[in-house]
Amino acid sequence: MLDAALHALSMISEPHRLMFLSLGAFLGLILGILPGIGGVAGTAILIPFTFTMDPYTAFAFLLGLGSTTATGDPIPAVLFGMPGGAGSAATVLDGHPMAKRGEAGRALSACYMASLLGGVFGALLMAVSIPVLQPMVLAIGSPEMLALAVFGISMVAVLSGNTPLRGLAVGGLGLMLAMVGTDPQTGTARWTLDSLYLWEGLHLIPVVLGLFALPELCDLTITRTSIAAGAKVSVKGGMWEGAKDCFRHWWLVLRCSWIGAFFGAIPGIGGAIIDWLAYGHALRTERGAQQSFGTGDVRGVIASESANNAKEGGALVPTVAFGVPGSAGMAVLLGAFLVHGLVPGPDMLTKNLSITYSMVWSIALANIVGAGLCYLFSQQFALVATLRYTLILPSVLGIVYIGAFEVGRDWGDLFALLGFGALGWVMKQLKWPRPPLILGFVLGDMFERYLFISVERYGAEWLARPIVIALLALALFGLLRPLWQDVRAQGGVSGMLSNFGAPRLRPSQLFPAALIALFAFMLFESREWSYAARIVPQIVGSLALAFAALSLTNAALRRPAAPSAPGMAERAQAEVATKIHMDLVSDTAHLPRRTVLLRAGLFFGWFLAFMGSMAGIGLIPTVPIFVVAYMRLENREPWKLVMAQAIGLTLFIYVVFHRLLAVPWPETLLGTWFPALKFIPSL
């Protein structure tokens, strides 16, 4: 075995293979920075180019690309609160506040170092466990998958911070949203609003971009500053600090990379889930994490990024050992296997073991190359946080819009982005935690699928399996402990009830009221579906409705806690025990409400104008017009900067989306009226 590993390493270190590996890693980084395009499309398009390569080179190239898309992800996540890929949504929570504090350099550096170490550890864990992985993966059946999903959902408890009822209600909303589309059991079209777009369910990327990226960008427009306004920015020192952070928390890095590699190895657990599992794990186990996560704690960044990069190493295992791809990227890679005459299965662990090891090495090396490239350019990236908003927003918004559109290549993507953007902004302003929503959304599908399979196949016996029992116990413990702590902190149930007074209504209570109305509507819609199609949505929906109602009652009836006069020690203890709001907080409080609403309206107005123009004259001609209009009307930026950005962004979008990805553009009004003008791209 060691022989094979060393032989593979010497094969991979040949200069031309290293060159292809680096080229792949470079492409991966670029694709990773753009939201919506992951390694999947990139790999699929590049496979034909590997026909003439030998297997070692081909996989060095393809894996180089596949393993670094996650390394590029944190750049937009940290700087703009915009997850570059589904796997870095959790990075936003602590990375973006750090950028706002002027610590973008430190956050980015911590991300790369965590990515690098995570990627390498993940690959190493796989390298040593390849021989025992087959029985391990076979031990995980549908009941275990279901228990894992339940365990994941139980993290809603920690991700809700100091607002457990709100967290449970929006977690329920996330689960419900995951069930939009035709259901697997009966094919019933659930909540599809008579649109084909929703048949396959809501796409993750527009939802995540809407919930996290647009609210950040909107608040930036409202405050009219730079991202790191008023903070002292030290890029160089920060870079050094970030790297040191990773080594200071090496044990966390190690644990999270193992979480990433392990869950990555289980087919059916996507990257979107893994970063939350790691983040939730850190939140539960790290000292003081419940008081500091979500406000720019570097450990949050490290946890999510190390797991995120370790998962590719893990995902390789079932692909190689069973021909069952552990991730979407791996599914495409499976195609490449066949091209090079490799049949996944036991042969890959015996006859072709050195090729398998060369893949492990490729992933490890690609992570090092990727992080190195990122370090080279980070200084420039980190300085973006100091630019005024009218310089960065046009490009970032343009990329968010088209990134969302690219996912399903449908108008529906843009409407979803708009809807979730508005929802995310309202939640952020009113302090409703968004992470439980995403968690519910990414786990909902898995939960429902495996619930049916488990019950159908095993009846109630599925509950009797040892791994299931252990996972469910952990989930229950994770759910009840914070609840119990809360009850105790408030002097038991009677103490909680004594805090209630006459109902008071505030405008912010419109939000839970709207949630209740939404749940009621969804439940109403579900009444005529067949049993298998409606049972899970109805249970989840009723619970979510109850939590939303409780939350509303609580907000309306509870009096602010009466200030008692405890001793110093008690006060300090109370402070330590207090959990915080587990999400980013809006920094628009210093502005009058009218201004905030007006500017937010303007922000979403720009989006609507963009969509309108896209419907009229096509997306590509819209881009330069949008950039020019935004920069000139919002802040009268000098023409030189305006034109440079307009031309640069248009060219970039033209090359990547029109030429490379060959996106089929939707019909436009102008194109319908004057077909002769169709030579203009996207018209």
Place this chain on the structure above:
Amino acid sequence: MKNRTATGLAVLVLFGAWGMRVQAQPAAEFYKGKQVDLYIGYSTGGGYDIYARLLARHIGRHIPGNPTIVPRNMEGAGSLRLANWLYKVAPKDGTAFGTIGRGIPFDPLMGGKGAQFKASEFAWIGSANDEVSVCVSWGKTGIARFDELYKKVMIVGGTGATADTDLFPKVMNGVLGTKMRVITGYPGGNDITLAMQRGEVQGRCGWSWSSIKTNHPDWVKDGTLKLLVQLSLEKHPDMPNVPLIMDMVKTEEQRGVMRLLFARQVMGRPFLAPPGLPADRIALLRKAFMDTLNDKSFLAEADKLKLEITPVAGERVQELVAEIYRTPPDIVKRTIEALK
């Protein structure tokens, strides 16, 4: 100001007229310097995508005038979106064609919602593969022959209510009286295979033979998998000894139902152009399609990708679609009932 508007309009009219002139060209000259878009109803990387991209790399050489072929993915609703789009919106001059799921053309017949096309009006260009699927059992379960399915219950995995893996066993149960129990909801075919390995399900019904051949060549030889029955209208040359589903029917009604369901297999990887194309352009595309599928370098690449190529001519697909739509209503009704 008025003057300028008038000039603008005049220019546009001229442009329009120029466009008309181009349309009237004979097919052979039409494609010179043109770009032809090949639309794929699924996202990048799936089976239909791989077939389509392979075709896109080669078919340009076989169309007179050698147009550039650009593969474009327009995914959504299991390719139903693309079928609707090709029917209603796509340019009807031969610069756009596409590939959709083999079952999609029959959606309207089977009472599926959301389809907005008449399948027989499309110009069918051909199919890259005459697909033969099989029902398999996992060897260790002891089920080895199709007859046993009438007596014993076999648990088969499915990927969703409208997928082949669910439709095929359900129809066999409903019409022939087999006793398969479908456990559905697996995210993909590979997950069913894995579930079979762990003993969660005992078989898989509706598994493409070419995919078994490439991914698990040993399993059939060493008895890990038992092939129970072939699902298509005709047998695959690789499996002369495995019974064909069409030979299992006893009445004409049963035959009609099976034909209705398994006709899609013949058009395993279908390519189609919007309705209303000029006849000579359809002929030209069909010929180019067949020429490409017999082209040496195309076949060499297909072999590398382990794609099975069994060309089915466009005329044949056109005829088959029309034939299926002539199925007597009571047989259609019977099929829909069996699928419930």
